[in-house]
Amino acid sequence: xxxxxxxxxxxxxxxxxxxxxxxxxxxxxxxxxxxxxxxxxxxxxxxxxxxxxxxxxxxxxxxxxxxxxxxxxxxxxxxxxxxxxxxxxxxxxxxxxxxxxxxxxxxxxxxxxxxxxxxxxxxxxxxxxxxxxxxxxxxxxxxxxx
Ligand SMILES: [Zn+2]
Numbered sequence: 413x414x415x416x417x418x419x420x421x422x423x424x425x426x427x428x429x430x431x432x433x434x435x436x437x438x439x440x441x442x443x444x445x446x447x448x449x450x451x452x453x454x455x456x457x458x459x460x461x462x463x464x465x466x467x468x469x470x471x472x473x474x475x476x477x478x479x480x481x482x483x484x485x486x487x488x489x490x491x492x493x494x495x496x497x498x499x500x501x502x503x504x505x506x507x508x509x510x511x512x513x514x515x516x517x518x519x520x521x522x523x524x525x526x527x528x529x530x531x532x533x534x535x536x537x538x539x540x541x542x543x544x545x546x547x548x549x550x551x552x553x554x555x556x557x558x
Pocket of ligand 1: 502503537
C-alpha cells in the first residue's frame with residue numbers, strides 16, 4: 413500500500429498499527445521510486461521534489477499525529493478498529509491471532525492474566541496483546557480522528 417521515505421519511520425509504524433501495509437526503506441530516491449513502482453505502492457515523502465517527480469504524496473507536517481491527519485484528509489487511509497492489530501508495527505508482517513495458552517510464559521505474567529486475546533509475529537518472534545499501551549494508542553488515534 414505505502415512506502416515511506418527515510419524521514420518517515422515513525423509514520424510507517426503508525427500506519428502498521430492502523431493495519432496498513434507500510435514499507436520503510438532506507439533507500440535513495442531512485443530506490444524508493446523503484447519500490448513504489450514495482451510493488452504498486454504510494455510513495456510518502458517529505459521531499460517536495462521527489463513527490464513531484466514520483467507522483468507520490470507529499471507529507472507537509474512534521475509531527476506524526478499531523479501526518480496521519482494529512483493522510484486521513486486526503487482519503488488515503490481510514491481509521492477502522494477492525495483493521496488495527498493485524499500487522500506487526502516493527503516489521504510490517506501480518507500478525508497471527510493465537511490462543512491464550514500459547515502466550516503463556518512469553519508475555520509478562522500480569523499481561524497474561526489480564527488479557528484474553530494475543531497475537532504473534534513469526535518474523536520478530538514477538539507476542540502482542542491488548543494492554544495499557546494499546547488503549548493509549550487507541551485514545552491517541554481517536555484524538556487524531558477528531
Ligand atoms: Zn514483526
